[in-house]
Amino acid sequence: MLHAEFRNGHKPYSGAHRSEDMAREVTHEARGPAKLDESDMGDDGMIYVCQCGLSDTKPLCDGSHNATADEDDGVVYTYENDDAEGDRRAIGELGDEE
Numbered sequence: 388m389l390h391a392e393f394r395n396g397h398k399p400y401s402g403a404h405r406s407e408d409m410a411r412e413v414t415h416e417a418r419g420p421a422k423l424d425e426s427d428m429g430d431d432g433m434i435y436v437c438q439c440g441l442s443d444t445k446p447l448c449d450g451s452h453n454a455t456a457d458e459d460d461g462v463v464y465t466y467e468n469d470d471a472e473g474d475r476r477a478i479g480e481l482g483d484e485e
């Protein structure tokens with residue numbers, strides 16, 4: 388049973404699943420690494436790093452990945468303003484060459 392919870396009340400993996408075939412395009416503006424320490428740990432002693440790109444508290448997961456739970460495999464999406472609550476639209480398929 389997962390007991391972790393973020394400061395905003397979200398749970399790290401509630402309702403979401405991971406897949407190698409799901410993708411989304413996000414904008415990253417940072418130009419260097421983030422330094423993490425024990426203050427970044429959840430109440431379960433773990434540090435959850437965002438891999439979906441939609442967290443408002445990057446590099447930490449804030450539960451925004453739940454918006455990706457119904458993405459179709461093989462489709463590349465974009466979210467308006469990189470916001471999990473923004474409009475989502477498909478922009479291509481995995482493996483498309485530009």
Ligand code: FES
Pocket residue numbers: 399436437438439440441442447448449450451452453
């Ligand atoms: S993986 Fe949780 S917010 Fe991105």
